[in-house]
Amino acid sequence: MNNPPSTEPIEQETEHYAPQSHDVSKHVRGYLMVGATLLIFTALTVFLSYVNFGTQKANIAVALVVATFKAGLVAYIFMHLSAEKKLIYRILIFTAIFVLGLFWLTYLAWYDPVVH
Amino acid sequence: MEIPYTVTARPDTGLWNAKVGIWLFLASEVMLFGGLFSAYIFLRLDAEPGFWPHGLLNVPVGTMNTAILIASSVTVVLAWAALKMRQFDKYKIYMGITILCGVTFLVVKLVYEWPQKFDHFGAYIKTSALEKYEPYLGNKHLLSEGLPPRVEITGHLHNHEALHDPNIKEYEVGLDPIYTDPTNPKMDRPHFLYVPPTDKIAKIDKADVERATMFVPTHSTYFATYFTITGLHGLHVLGGVIVFIYFWLPVGSKLYRQNPEHLANRVEVAGLFWHFVDLIWIFVFPLFYLL
Numbered sequence: 368m369n370n371p372p373s374t375e376p377i378e379q380e381t382e383h384y385a386p387q388s389h390d391v392s393k394h395v396r397g398y399l400m401v402g403a404t405l406l407i408f409t410a411l412t413v414f415l416s417y418v419n420f421g422t423q424k425a426n427i428a429v430a431l432v433v434a435t436f437k438a439g440l441v442a443y444i445f446m447h448l449s450a451e452k453k454l455i456y457r458i459l460i461f462t463a464i465f466v467l468g469l470f471w472l473t474y475l476a477w478y479d480p481v482v483h
Numbered sequence: 484m485e486i487p488y489t490v491t492a493r494p495d496t497g498l499w500n501a502k503v504g505i506w507l508f509l510a511s512e513v514m515l516f517g518g519l520f521s522a523y524i525f526l527r528l529d530a531e532p533g534f535w536p537h538g539l540l541n542v543p544v545g546t547m548n549t550a551i552l553i554a555s556s557v558t559v560v561l562a563w564a565a566l567k568m569r570q571f572d573k574y575k576i577y578m579g580i581t582i583l584c585g586v587t588f589l590v591v592k593l594v595y596e597w598p599q600k601f602d603h604f605g606a607y608i609k610t611s612a613l614e615k616y617e618p619y620l621g622n623k624h625l626l627s628e629g630l631p632p633r634v635e636i637t638g639h640l641h642n643h644e645a646l647h648d649p650n651i652k653e654y655e656v657g658l659d660p661i662y663t664d665p666t667n668p669k670m671d672r673p674h675f676l677y678v679p680p681t682d683k684i685a686k687i688d689k690a691d692v693e694r695a696t697m698f699v700p701t702h703s704t705y706f707a708t709y710f711t712i713t714g715l716h717g718l719h720v721l722g723g724v725i726v727f728i729y730f731w732l733p734v735g736s737k738l739y740r741q742n743p744e745h746l747a748n749r750v751e752v753a754g755l756f757w758h759f760v761d762l763i764w765i766f767v768f769p770l771f772y773l774l
Contacts, residue, residue, distance in 0.1 A: 398560050398561060406554075409553065410546075412769055413675070417675060430773060438762045438765050441556065445560050452496070455503075455506050458503075465514060469514065472521075473521040
């Protein structure tokens with residue numbers, strides 16, 4: 368990572384990014400399936416919100432599980448995270464750590480000693 | 484000066500540059516929306532019982548907009564795939580549909596959803612006066628069901644001038660259906676279909692009102708977070724649409740003739756941004772519309 372970038376193109380990598388029409392055409396069907404799945408789960412989350420799971424918290428938990436699954440599909444398939452280079456994953460790991468830290472800061476406010 | 488590594492991979496990262504760039508940008512976007520969602524959770528958990536409204540948004544319209552955004556995510560990835568397969572005509576069609584979807588989403592939000600909110604009225608009743616408005620609120624029934632109380636009366640404000648004129652002593656509100664039959668168990672939870680305010684008018688004495696506004700950001704922490712998050716999200720949709728239109732115009736075909744792989748990569752990074760915007764909406768929709 369610290370080395371200056373080489374100016375010589377690397378043949379292998381160039382090849383990797385050459386048109387892969389065969390590869391891509393195989394995926395098109397998959398993209399359509401994922402789109403259909405996302406629409407079905409949208410309908411499901413609307414339906415489930417009218418089902419009484421006992422408490423409001425339980426309903427929120429169910430909705431968030433469905434939303435997380437949908438978001439995961441978008442990230443994994445549409446955003447190609449199923450097969451990405453290591454550097455991208457590294458960026459995302461740091462993002463996850465920092466965003467959890469951000470949520471934790473808000474959580475700390477519950478222990479704010481100042482009484483309103 | 485030529486920008487390096489637009490098509491070939493940079494040896495040390497193994498990626499073409501824009502790919503790294505967009506992911507770093509998306510990482511910062513996660514922090515931006517993360518802060519707002521964190522604020523949402525905090526405000527919501529801290530809300531007094533009855534003070535986090537339910538069922539004020541139009542669920543069928545929200546569901547339709549969600550479907551539109553998901554469809555556009557599919558078409559943008561198909562547009563990219565068409566470029567990879569060197570089918571420029573198909574690319575134009577899919578990208579065109581994506582742009583249409585994005586514009587439709589924004590039009591529904593700005594021309595229908597938001598104005599409908601600005602036209603809706605709500606009055607929070609003082610705790611001491613809740614008993615007086617019991618026929619509209621039905622809190623004894625809710626209490627027996629173990630449900631949070633109603634503290635607000637909403638509907639269509641007939642005497643708009645009452646908001647500004649101190650000489651007018653009461654609000655005349657065309658009640659939302661829920662307040663016309665508050666003890667009906669069918670009214671305990673929000674309905675899927677939106678039903679407009681009824682003709683039944685309630686007169687609410689200003690002296691009994693804690694605060695009263697249209698459904699604007701100052702109405703409540705709920706609407707403040709709703710307008711902030713959907714507004715910021717809408718700006719992202721607008722940004723994405725502008726970039727897509729740029730790639731759809733002759734600029735795109737010129738670049739395609741020079742270097743089709745470069746256009747495919749540009750569409751891929753713009754698409755990554757678009758999917759992220761879709762992903763944010765996947766959380767916004769249930770949190771604001773359904774729960």
